[in-house]
Each structure stands twice: as structure tokens, then as C-alpha cells.
Amino acid sequence: MDNTIRITGKIREAVKLPMCGKDSQGNLYEVDNLSLMKNGRRFLPVMGEFHFSRYEPEDWEEELLKMKAGGITVTATYVFWIHHEERRGEWDFGGCRDLRGFLETCRRVGMQVWLRIGPWAHGECRNGGFPDWLTEEFGSRLRSNDPGYLKEVRRLYQKIGEQAAGEMAKDGGPIIGIQLENEYGHCGGGPSSQEECMEHMRTLKRMALEAGMEVPYYTSTGWGGGIVVDGETLPVLGGYVDAPWAEHVQEMPASANFLFSSYKQDENIGSDLKRQESRQFTFDISRNPYLTAELGGGLQPTSHRRTYPWPEDIEAQALCMLGGGANLLGYYMYHGGINPEGKETTLQESRATGYNNDLPVKSYDFQTCIRESGEVNESYGRLRRLHLLLQDFGEELAGSETCFPEKLPESPEDLHTLRTTARVNPESRTGFLFINNHQRKRRMEERKDAAVKLVFPESELVIDHLFLKPGSCAVIPFSLPVGEAFLEKTNASLLCRLGSRYFFYGSKEVCENPFYQWRGEAGDVVTLTEEQAARACRLGDALYVTEYQDSCLIEQEGKIYLISSHEQEKVICYRAEGGPKVFTVKAQETDVPVRFTPLEPDAENRAGSEAVGKAAGYCEYEVCIGDVPVDKLHQLYLEADYVGDRAELYLDGRLADDWFTNGETWHAALKRFDYPASLVLRIYSSDSPIPNPYDNQVYYDLPVEKGCALRGVKAVAEYKTEL
Incomplete structure (x- = not known):
């Protein structure tokens, strides 16, 4: 037996938090110490960062549709102050800076929004997003309750409120959440007193409400001692597979982000700007759900560190966060971009402005799921496998108990101990076994016929016949209703469902010998290869599988389009019933010298x-x-x-x-x-x-x-x- 997990079956007491709101349709959004809720039912959203002011407005719609096709349900975006008021008193909300236009586009395509309103943002932007004139005038008084500084922030919030008027969820708009500040208390300036910092965050929230920014949810970053006001803001956490901002040019130690743990504290985030050595959370983890906002969808190269995020890294880190109990997967960045033209200066972070890194003047590609160019990366498909699962089973997971194994890895350098955890819904008893057999820049052991024992209060279940290649990971369901059938266990990962047809995937070895143990009659299942699952996209009532990894499908104005660099491509279409149908898509070959x-x-x-x-x-x-x-x-x-x-x-x-x-x-x-x-x-x-x-x-x-x-x-x- 490779590991054992004990399932208590206890239902954790749910305590609602004083934060809620209705949208224009009357849907009630709430939150408790476990998860977000809509109309009393738990949901587990997937959030991807995309900066509107770093992309051409004529392409916003298509890029958002790519994100939707990738399984993103909420887009997060910064409002960089310097992008809109580079010169004092000269506001610019035109072109790529058109916040209202972006929000209207999100509304039109059905994408919810988490608006990150600063005033300080970071985001590898010049001065962290502060205009030069602001930093010159206020210096050490920035990010505090200094009356002069607050007067300027009030002007900013009022302008954002004007641009976003009518775009809040309560008004029928897409904005479901607001993030106040960023890495406050962890990076950059601000008061040294934690209570003064807390009061500043309360002040920012009051000012946001005064500016008309009333939404169901408010968040603040919680890592590294970031200031979270219990009951006023929800903490969001993060993790990156490496640290391109690190102040050295050596390889980083093996990261603990590839181990399963609850409420992950990534010590490397913002390490170049942190105010002091490791600080504990400023919030009570028992009173707040485990939410993330900055899981690195990639890594932005700096002049001295050209780190590369392998797709296996990105998938494994997200899976470890989800398996550790996260009830919001939020990626930074999910879509790359390009810096707009400045009126007085360039707009990237640089050593010349007092920061510790030099960034490209224009490119903010981030080597992420959708690149600066608009092309999809391999990580796009790998993460979509998780996102499809969450679309269908997010409610089960959001209300689940997270159970860790008896045998834990000694460290990230332990490449032998099976890394696993289980999330079990105490009401339905349906569970998901998470396994990660990947460690960045290391080689884990190959496992043939691995097994994990699940010990329940009154029974045991052994998940066996597992085949794990180095660099792979899996989400194995158990005690799962499949239409009218009941799946006791399997060795394949769960992807999604269409009606009563369920889709699974696995390695070549698993696909050659898929194991499904049923209680009674067998259900309707389709087993895809890992590669096919990474190319699978659900649009409407069908699951499509493209021929090439770098192609993508979108649904636009009721039609389905293939975006591809290949002149000819086969697309397989699965539906809830019947056999698969194959489409051959041909484009007119074009050669530009x-x-x-x-x-x-x-x-x-x-x-x-x-x-x-x-x-x-x-x-x-x-x-x-x-x-x-x-x-x-x-x-x-x-x-x-x-x-x-x-x-x-x-x-x-x-x-x-x-x-x-x-x-x-x-x-x-x-x-x-x-x-x-x-x-x-x-x-x-x-x-x-x-x-x-x-x-x-x-x-x-x-x-x-x-x-x-x-x-x-x-x-x-x-x-x-x-x-």
C-alpha cells in the first residue's frame, strides 16, 4: 500500500460571514467559512487575470471567449492608476484604457468580473501603478490614511465608480467582486502598525462603497502578512512555480507548492518587495474559506531571471491547491498582454524607478495559458481538464472535507513518498483522490499498480491499479453516481459529463486497461487519452476534441469557430448519446513571404x-x-x-x-x-x-x-x- 488516508466523515460547522449581495435577477450571493454560495448552493469558480489596458479593445471579445472556452468563469483585472491619470487631472479612459467598454464586453459574453481597484496594484507596472506625480508628492505617506493621499484616492475611486456605474452585479452588470489594494502589509510602503493598516483597509472599503462600488464580495491578498480585515474582506492566497523576481541568479530550491497542504503560504511571492521576513496570516483561517487569486498561470521573465514555467508545473501546482482544499482557483496571469504607450514615460516596472527588477518595456507575455500574441499555450489545455471537472462537480468539492494521508513527504526533495490527498463530500459521500507525481525540475518515481487505502469510520476502500508517470497528476473519483449507475472506484481521472455520459482520461497504460468497478450495472463512460483530454473543449451540449494542442475553439454569436494555424484539422464531437462525429475543417492555405x-x-x-x-x-x-x-x-x-x-x-x-x-x-x-x-x-x-x-x-x-x-x-x- 503506497499510502493511507483516513476519512472522518465529519461535517464541518458552516458559519456565514457578513458579506452578501443580490444580482439584478435576484440571485443571492453569500459566503461562509467554507466556500462561496449562490442561492444557498456552494460553487467553486475559476478566475483568470486579463488586463484590459494591456490589450487591444477590438480583440477583447474574442480573447474573453477563449478564456471561457478554457473554463474561466470570472476574469480579474487591475485598474492601473498610472494608465488612466499619468498626468495629474488628465483622465484617460479611451482605447485600450476604456474600462466601461471592457466591462460591457464582459457582460455581453457572459463573463463575471473581479475588479482590482488598487490604489496600489504592482502587476509589474511602473511604480506599482502609481502615477509619478503621486509618488513624488506623497512619498512615505502613500498607502496610509494621510488626508492628502486619501483625497487623491477618493478621486481615483470616484472615477472608477463613474466608469463602472451600472456594471455591478446588482445592476445587471458582471462585477461580482472587488479587491482592495494588493499585498498590503507585505510589499511596499504603508504604516508599520498593523492596526493602522487595518484601519486604512476599512477606509478604502468605505470609499469604494461611497463611489458606488457595491458588490457581493470584497477581497484582499492574505499572504506574507497581508492585511485582511475579518468580516470586511476575504483573504485570497497564491503561489508561483518559481520566482523571476528573486534577488539572485541561481536555481531556486525545490518548491513546496507541489506538496498538498491547506492554506498555502508561498514565501516567495513578493520576496523582492517584502517589508520584513516571513509573517503569519493576519486572519483566522477557521473563519474564512480557502480562496486563491494568484496561482501563477505562468512566469514573467525579468532581465536577470528568465525562468520558464513548464506546463506540467502549472497543472501540478493548481491541482495541489485544489486538492489541499482551495474553493476558488484564481490565476495570475491567465492571459498575457502588452503595455500601452505612456504619455511621459514607459509604463513597465524597472530598477530606474526604485524596484528590484527590469521588465520588458512592452511585453507582458507572462508565458501563460494565452500568450501576449493571443496564441494558446499547452498549459491552457492542461488546466482546462481541471476546469471542466469543476464545472460539473464544483458544488460537491466546495462542500467537501479535505483529508491528508498518514504518510507525508519529508520535503519537496522527497521524490518517493506518494503525494496524495482526498476531498470527500460528507453528505453525498462522493470523493476525489488527488495525486501529484510532479516536482518542478526534479524527476519523481514512476509508479505501476500503485494503491491508496481510504479508511472510513465503518469501511475501507482501496483505490488501486494506478499508473503514474513522472510528471503526471490525477483526480480519481470514487463513490460516484454515473447517471443511474454507481461507480465505486476507477483508475482513470474524471473530466466531465454530458447528460448521463461521463468522460474520463488517463495515460496510455490506463487507457489500454481502464478499470471501472461498478455497483450493479455499468454506466456510460468514455475514456480519453491524457492528450485528448487536454484538447477537449465543451461548448453548448457537446464535447469537442481538436487535433492539435495549439488550436482552440470558441462559441461566438451562436456559432462555433476553430482558431488554428493548421490549414486542415479534424475535430471529434461527442454528445450525450450516440457515437462520436468527426468534422474536417479546411482553411485556404496562405503563404506570406x-x-x-x-x-x-x-x-x-x-x-x-x-x-x-x-x-x-x-x-x-x-x-x-x-x-x-x-x-x-x-x-x-x-x-x-x-x-x-x-x-x-x-x-x-x-x-x-x-x-x-x-x-x-x-x-x-x-x-x-x-x-x-x-x-x-x-x-x-x-x-x-x-x-x-x-x-x-x-x-x-x-x-x-x-x-x-x-x-x-x-x-x-x-x-x-x-x-
Whole structure:
């Protein structure tokens, strides 16, 4: 027996918290010490961060639909003060800064919103989102109840309230929650007294309400001693698979985020800005549900740390949080973006503004589920497997008892002990066995025919025939009603259901020998491979499986579209009854020629010249793009294969996009630049990194070749075809 878990079957006393609200349809949102509730029923939402001011407004709808297709039910977004009032008194809510337009788009596509209103945000934004004029005037009085500072915050909140008027849930809008401040009491300034910090958070909430921001839920970040006012704000926690902000250029120790535990305290979050060494929670965990808002959907490279989030990392961390009892999965970021143009300065975090990291001026790709370019990453499909499960069984999980095994790993370096936990609903007795056989940058043991014993007060159940590859994880149901049938146990992971047909998945070995033990008649089940499940998308009353991992499906205006870079693709469609149907989707092949030439020293109207560039540690190329048949394609990506520390794209002498070398091939979306005929690509030598305090060394996870040269460019067409 690889491990044993004792199930007490006790129903934890539920105590409602003084926080609730109704939407315009009369639905009542409440919360107790266990979970969020809607009309008295528990629900477990999935939240993904997407910054509206870091993306083109004409594409908001499609990107939100990609998020919905990925299983996201709530989008979180910052309102960066500096994006809207960079110059004092000059408010800008136009273009990509159009908060009202974004909220209306969310309402139209059926996406709820958790609005993060600051005033300080962080988010790798300049000054953490504070305008320069604010930091210059108030200095150490920022983030306090200083009357002058509060006067400015009141102006900000009033402006946000005006933009969001009519968009609260009570008014029929999408905003279901508000986050006040960010990492307050953990990162950056503010009073040293905890009580003063508590009073400041109470003040911010009063001001938000005065500005019309009345919603069912209010949150504040709870890690690292972050200030949470019991009864006034709900704590949200987080975790990242690495720390690109860490103040060194060595590999991080093995992370405890890949172990199962309750109320995870990730010591690395904000470690570059933390005010003091590890602080305990400022809230009572017995009185608050376990909610997350910053599970890293990826990692944003910094100039000195080019960490890479493998898809296995992202999936395993989320599964460990869920298996540990989390009742809200919130990802930061879920969708990457690009910084808008500043009026006075660039808008990224940098050492020049007193922070400890240099970020790309433009790119906020975050190597996450949906990239800055709009392309879907492998982690998109891996996480969707969990999200489909939560759509159908979130209520069961939200009311469950979390039970940890008798044998716990000694440390994250323990690669032998089976990492597992169980969540069992004490009322229905349905349970889910969570198993993680992955540790970032380590190799766990392969397990063949593993078994876990579940000990109930009056019985035992052995979950066996488990096959676990290194790097894999699983959610195995037990005591599960399947239509009219009853599944006692299995060795396959549960994906979702369509009517009384249930979908499972597993490794090749599991799929070849799936084990289902029924009490009585067998139910209607379909067993997919792990890869098929990662490509599975439920839209309407059907489950679709794309042929390629980098393709995605969306539902828009009642129609289903395939977005893919492949000219031909097969899509399998499953329904609640009958056999699968196969669609073959064809797009008209499009070839856009691209060529590049080194810039000559006397070239005019360029970002620079070869002679100047060599002295500055960079080289430049003109990239010429042929005619783009916009009626035949949906998007065109410029793929640049280069060697160097970083690269920049210039359009008409203006920096349009940039990229910190991380071992991947750079894809830049050209539609956002109106498909230019030519661009200038500047590549900085590996010998000329952005200066840092670590002897100008740079840490990489992926292999990176040093040099300073463009080896090739090509155009990658993307198609959008109705299914």
C-alpha cells in the first residue's frame, strides 16, 4: 500500500460571514467559512487575470471567449492608476484604457468580473501603478490614511465608480467582486502598525462603497502578512512555480507548492518587495474559506531571471491547491498582454524607478495559458481538464472535507513518498483522490499498480491499479453516481459529463486497461487519452476534441469557430448519446513571404544604424513582409529565430514590441500593428544584458545560445473557420 488516508466523515460547522449581495435577477450571493454560495448552493469558480489596458479593445471579445472556452468563469483585472491619470487631472479612459467598454464586453459574453481597484496594484507596472506625480508628492505617506493621499484616492475611486456605474452585479452588470489594494502589509510602503493598516483597509472599503462600488464580495491578498480585515474582506492566497523576481541568479530550491497542504503560504511571492521576513496570516483561517487569486498561470521573465514555467508545473501546482482544499482557483496571469504607450514615460516596472527588477518595456507575455500574441499555450489545455471537472462537480468539492494521508513527504526533495490527498463530500459521500507525481525540475518515481487505502469510520476502500508517470497528476473519483449507475472506484481521472455520459482520461497504460468497478450495472463512460483530454473543449451540449494542442475553439454569436494555424484539422464531437462525429475543417492555405536584410550604417529613418549598434551592443535588421490577404486569414504572427539577450521591434521609429530571450521562439502578433510592410528588428548581444547587481549574469531555465544575430524569420498564418 503506497499510502493511507483516513476519512472522518465529519461535517464541518458552516458559519456565514457578513458579506452578501443580490444580482439584478435576484440571485443571492453569500459566503461562509467554507466556500462561496449562490442561492444557498456552494460553487467553486475559476478566475483568470486579463488586463484590459494591456490589450487591444477590438480583440477583447474574442480573447474573453477563449478564456471561457478554457473554463474561466470570472476574469480579474487591475485598474492601473498610472494608465488612466499619468498626468495629474488628465483622465484617460479611451482605447485600450476604456474600462466601461471592457466591462460591457464582459457582460455581453457572459463573463463575471473581479475588479482590482488598487490604489496600489504592482502587476509589474511602473511604480506599482502609481502615477509619478503621486509618488513624488506623497512619498512615505502613500498607502496610509494621510488626508492628502486619501483625497487623491477618493478621486481615483470616484472615477472608477463613474466608469463602472451600472456594471455591478446588482445592476445587471458582471462585477461580482472587488479587491482592495494588493499585498498590503507585505510589499511596499504603508504604516508599520498593523492596526493602522487595518484601519486604512476599512477606509478604502468605505470609499469604494461611497463611489458606488457595491458588490457581493470584497477581497484582499492574505499572504506574507497581508492585511485582511475579518468580516470586511476575504483573504485570497497564491503561489508561483518559481520566482523571476528573486534577488539572485541561481536555481531556486525545490518548491513546496507541489506538496498538498491547506492554506498555502508561498514565501516567495513578493520576496523582492517584502517589508520584513516571513509573517503569519493576519486572519483566522477557521473563519474564512480557502480562496486563491494568484496561482501563477505562468512566469514573467525579468532581465536577470528568465525562468520558464513548464506546463506540467502549472497543472501540478493548481491541482495541489485544489486538492489541499482551495474553493476558488484564481490565476495570475491567465492571459498575457502588452503595455500601452505612456504619455511621459514607459509604463513597465524597472530598477530606474526604485524596484528590484527590469521588465520588458512592452511585453507582458507572462508565458501563460494565452500568450501576449493571443496564441494558446499547452498549459491552457492542461488546466482546462481541471476546469471542466469543476464545472460539473464544483458544488460537491466546495462542500467537501479535505483529508491528508498518514504518510507525508519529508520535503519537496522527497521524490518517493506518494503525494496524495482526498476531498470527500460528507453528505453525498462522493470523493476525489488527488495525486501529484510532479516536482518542478526534479524527476519523481514512476509508479505501476500503485494503491491508496481510504479508511472510513465503518469501511475501507482501496483505490488501486494506478499508473503514474513522472510528471503526471490525477483526480480519481470514487463513490460516484454515473447517471443511474454507481461507480465505486476507477483508475482513470474524471473530466466531465454530458447528460448521463461521463468522460474520463488517463495515460496510455490506463487507457489500454481502464478499470471501472461498478455497483450493479455499468454506466456510460468514455475514456480519453491524457492528450485528448487536454484538447477537449465543451461548448453548448457537446464535447469537442481538436487535433492539435495549439488550436482552440470558441462559441461566438451562436456559432462555433476553430482558431488554428493548421490549414486542415479534424475535430471529434461527442454528445450525450450516440457515437462520436468527426468534422474536417479546411482553411485556404496562405503563404506570406518575409525577408530580412541587415541595416546599412547610412540607412535613414531607422531605429539606429549598424555602426552605432555595434558600439551599443546590438545589431539591426529590416524585416519586409509581403502582401497580407486579410480576407483569408485571422491573424499573422512574425516568428523570429535569433540569438541574443533580447530583441525589439520598431515601427516607424517607435518601439512596438519587445522580448526577453527565454529559449522559446518569439512570436509577435502583426494584426495589432495593422500588418506593416516593414519593421526594424533590433537584437542585443548576449554580452550586453541590461545591467544588474549580479555581475550582469542572467539565469535561464531553457537552453539559450549566445550571440547577436537574426537566423531567420517567417510568417505564421492563423485561421478562424466556422465548424
